[in-house]
Amino acid sequence: MPYSIMLDAGHGGRDPGAVYNGRQEKDDTLRLVLAIGEILQNNGIDVQYTRTTDVYQSPYEKAMEANNAGVDFFISIHRNSFPTDNVVSGVESLVYDKSGIKLEMAENINEQLESVGFVNLGVKARPNLVVLRRTRMPAVLVEVGFINSNTDNQLFDDNFNDIAQAIADGILDTLEMDHELDPPGYRVQVGAFRNPTYANRLLNELLEQDFPASIIDSDGFFRVQVGNYDTLDDATKMEQRLKRAGYPTVIVSR
Incomplete structure (x- = not known):
């Protein structure tokens, strides 16, 4: 491809x-x-x-x-x-x-x-x-x-x-440098919903606070995730920011 x-x-x-x-x-x-x-x-x-x-x-x-x-x-x-x-x-x-x-x-x-x-x-x-x-x-x-x-x-x-x-x-x-197109990396997940309305509500809330959030639609769930980080250290820093803002978090591989 x-x-x-x-x-x-x-x-x-x-x-x-x-x-x-x-x-x-x-x-x-x-x-x-x-x-x-x-x-x-x-x-x-x-x-x-x-x-x-x-x-x-x-x-x-x-x-x-x-x-x-x-x-x-x-x-x-x-x-x-x-x-x-x-x-x-x-x-x-x-x-x-x-x-x-x-x-x-x-x-x-x-x-x-x-x-x-x-x-x-x-x-x-x-x-x-x-x-x-x-x-x-x-x-x-x-x-x-x-x-x-x-x-x-x-x-x-x-x-x-x-x-x-x-x-x-x-x-x-x-x-042409023999890179993997999508190398191992990390996002911070803040919520997973079957109802897209709830996912969009959380997405807009995060975007209003300037968090780089997006929705990943997979396996019947709408997963609200933040960032797209090449290193675990960067993902951890974002996770700490989200926790301080009061959100439940889990770091996931992209």
Whole structure:
């Protein structure tokens, strides 16, 4: 079975993203995502998109779309910005935390983009970003240069096809490294219900408190679980947070 990837073109519709001299982030990201998707599809990857036209979706809606589609990876493409024009340039990738296959994929993408000519600003953990926190699969957000950097914009325009190929190569290189797609990992279960109404009620309660909760539907039960952790230590830390909030918990393997 081929790998499946949800490609997300950042922003869209009424949300232009960063803007510089009339250039809008939402346009650059959509054009690039469509080019990346074509390369991945030609290499046997099952590609889905959060958008293929200029429409608006909230970050939460994008994360839920990926979760509902059950894809293996979520890749979000953006352009960066800095308060002062033409001061900072380069590419960086963001992940929920610096662990697992998502970190390796982010590093591989950055290295490939560096070979095109971008400065490699590294990989950073951003656990508060909705599309990284709410997605249940490994997720990477790539900032493909600064939109208010003339240097990066020239690189983007003059080497567009090479940039699309570089991002696709970073993804493909990661998938060819003999990793297990779903390595042993952990979630914290807070409840299991046969009635989905009760499960959704608990889910919404947890989401309102900013816990990264989701519902796993299996074996006739709707299981409300929190997180998606590569290490038992990280799962234990979340379990302690939930216990302090008054929830019954059990750590389960994903």
